Amino acid sequence: MSKIKVVFWSQSGNTEAMAKAIVEGVVAGGKDAEAIFVSDITPGDLKDDNVFALGCPAMGAEVLEEMEMEPFVEALESMVNGKTILLFGSYGWGDGEWMRDWVDRMSAAGAKVMNGEGLMCHEVPDDAGIEECINWGKQMATL
Numbered sequence: 429m430s431k432i433k434v435v436f437w438s439q440s441g442n443t444e445a446m447a448k449a450i451v452e453g454v455v456a457g458g459k460d461a462e463a464i465f466v467s468d469i470t471p472g473d474l475k476d477d478n479v480f481a482l483g484c485p486a487m488g489a490e491v492l493e494e495m496e497m498e499p500f501v502e503a504l505e506s507m508v509n510g511k512t513i514l515l516f517g518s519y520g521w522g523d524g525e526w527m528r529d530w531v532d533r534m535s536a537a538g539a540k541v542m543n544g545e546g547l548m549c550h551e552v553p554d555d556a557g558i559e560e561c562i563n564w565g566k567q568m569a570t571l
């Protein structure tokens with residue numbers, strides 16, 4: 429059985445902590461998973477994966493990180509039709525606009541966004557946030 433890939437970009441570690449908790453949840457749910465920094469994978473590596481997770485904090489002015497994550501997501505748009513994707517990330521002062529836009533974008537590309545929404549934590553994920561990541565990871569393991 430192949431590992432569920434949890435691909436993320438993170439500058440100060442908050443989204444990375446979410447990625448690791450999602451992996452923990454998948455494993456607790458009985459499947460294998462790995463957290464992968466976006467620069468360590470290519471979009472083509474997700475070609476045969478029907479379920480995976482993508483994480484990125486709110487950056488710029490309510491956008492994805494522009495050097496690595498944005499081009500990665502753009503390249504995925506033509507190949508996510510029918511795939512189930514968990515979107516997640518940490519944010520600071522905004523209201524989650526970057527995540528709403530990201531969910532809309534992946535849905536428009538034909539992906540099934542898990543739970544129809546993204547998983548967000550404010551800055552450093554607190555215990556409840558980590559618990560939520562673990563629970564979403566467990567849900568992923570059922571797919």
Ligand SMILES: Cc1cc2nc3c(=O)[nH]c(=O)nc-3n(C[C@H](O)[C@H](O)[C@H](O)COP(=O)(O)O)c2cc1C
Pocket residue numbers: 437438439440441442443444485486487488489490491518519520521522523524550551552
């Ligand atoms: C350059 C920069 C731009 C940011 N832009 C936003 C933003 O538009 N909206 C928001 O809510 N938070 C914004 N933030 C806050 C980050 O999303 C937040 O600190 C997050 O926890 C960082 O996640 P990370 O530790 O995974 O890098 C920004 C942070 C930086 C450094």
